[in-house]
Amino acid sequence: MSDSQANDILVSFRGVQKSYDGEALIVKDLNLDIRKGEFLTLLGPSGSGKTTSLMMLAGFETPTAGEILLDGKAINNVPPHKRNIGMVFQNYALFPHMTVAENMAFPLSVRGMNKTDIHERVKRSLAMVQLDKFRHRYPGQLSGGQQQRVALARALVFEPQLVLMDEPLGALDKQLREHMQMEIKHIHERLGVTVVYVTHDQGEALTMSDRVAVFHQGEIQQIAPPRDLYEAPSNTFVAHFIGENNRLPGTLVSRDGERCSVKLARGENVQALAVKVGASGEPVSLSIRPERVRLNAASENCANRFSGRVAEFIYLGDHVRIRMEVCGNPNFFVKQPIAELDPALGVGDVVPLGWHVEHVRALDPLLAE
Template identity: 65%
Template sequence: MSDAFVAFERVQKSYDGETLVVKDLNLAMPKGEFLTMLGPSGSGKTTCLMMLAGFETATHGEIKLDGKPINNIPPHKRGIGMVFQNYALFPHMTVAENLSFPLEVRGMDKSKREEKIKRALGMVQMEAFAGRRPTQLSGGQQQRIALARALVFEPELVLMDEPLGALDKQLRETLQFEITNLAHELGITVVYVTHDQTEALTMSDRVAVFDDGRIQQLAPPDELYEKPKNSFVAQFIGENNTLEGTVEQISGGRCTVKLDNGEMIDAIPVNVSKAGERTRVSIRPERVEFNPELGPDAHTLEAEVKEFIYMGDVFRTRLKVAGNDHFIVKTRNRADQVRLDPGAKVKIGWLPEDCRALDAT
């Protein structure tokens, strides 16, 4: 971890002295990385961000910034930019005064302050709003100003806690793109907290998936989605189909699973190690095909249509497969798409390499 710009070393956090909300966290980030901490409420991600910011103290372990321990350094001396969901702008100050505040605190002279404010407002395309107060701005504009204020003193590290949570979908997607571009352009390191998986996959260099105070998997977005390490990650990241069964045999990087309805399928063994183990097999909805022509390796199963949903760019079909009433298949909206009626019997299939045998719990 010696060359890490941000490092958590065996960090734990308890609020009551008994229950750990963060458990033995080890995490190293290089300079310039955009890392997202993703997880459900109560998983420990925001607590980690607050410990890094200095608003919470680690119960055990060490947090380092650029190789130096920062556990005992107060928040205002860490030189970290912060962006929150609620913007946290001073309502009685103009936009320019809000941006000037962190520079005044650092003792910067007026001409230098004005230069930096102009540059920061330019970054977020808000130069024309310098004289307005936050109440005269829309939610999206306020969030741009909050971002500009976090960047105005040119920090090397910016922390963002659900910054786009209060915005509508279209604006959120626009700002996701702008924030990512800006971070890479300026070469700043970003730790971003969200419970929105699409946001995490879209914006990040790497994603740390949290559950129960631990990182369940830390990987680039495509690896998280394509190669989940356990059932929690498979279920939490994107849509996922599961079929329950028992491992029959493992050999040559493949395992055979006997599903609970008696069907036999092959999968890649991820966290199963021997015959007789219970497993939950994971298959992504877009990897399943109707009336498949996938070659001799493919699995073909009988299915019954439960629901056929038009979603614009895709059709989402809910099926009953091997005893699972909520097996989803996603197909692209094409001119030749046949509408499937509930009760219809269909054949579906997929390749063994798209199927992962994960833990049963």
């Protein structure tokens, strides 16, 4: 890594492990560089180690092994309040006996700032989340979304270099949640602060982040920009965890550079991208996104062409999910925009379908969960 790249790194996890009982590792061997100004999301199912990693960075948990660097300095032994890190949690953690303005002023007064500067800074931060006129209200007089915006403004008010957010939108309803996702994303873009965000919601991670680190069983499975993660998952766990995914188990027949040939259980042959495969004769799992499957005439120039029986239509407003039986999989989904749906297509119809080689990935077989 060049010096300029090294200067670009704000946080480094180096060989970090965490165990609570001295045996089971919740975080196995975390090596992760977080760049200045980036919005990085730690995504994974519960128990995957993402929150524990965030808590070690915040200083509420201590690594069992390895070290965490902030701006090039080890912070393993620095207490949380001396790390210059803003935090936003799901439960807001506002002081109920203080007004909005007093809540906002608290992190500034503990840092010894004078009254005039505090007043200015609080005003500016509340304006940023459009809550200036609520400054004299108490948290109990605000809606959930307003409280969360105060918590966000309070985490930003002392201009930290790093803001950590742990499922901050988990308690909000869907519409408000989506509104807040954009709000946080825009504030991040305006301020250029580094954000590390934890969620188990893959849609949220894809919408908001510059990069996403997918955690599973205490390890990062893949770290990449949202689009790469969705379009080019590096293993079956990532393919399955992010977005919808059709899986077809098979056996590797042969490999030729980036491409391979896979035989399915019933004997069909599929040409696929060889992403994570072993030797010929070993099991693989094929991954195909539902929106990449072509039906009827649209499938004519696909290298992989089969037939499928329509089992069910699931309408979702702007698009429809069609559950089909394909190559022995009774739950193979095809996703089509309503505008492209053939109105004559009905349940029980058997139709040709296909997909291009570049849209099917041969990955590791999915082991029993």
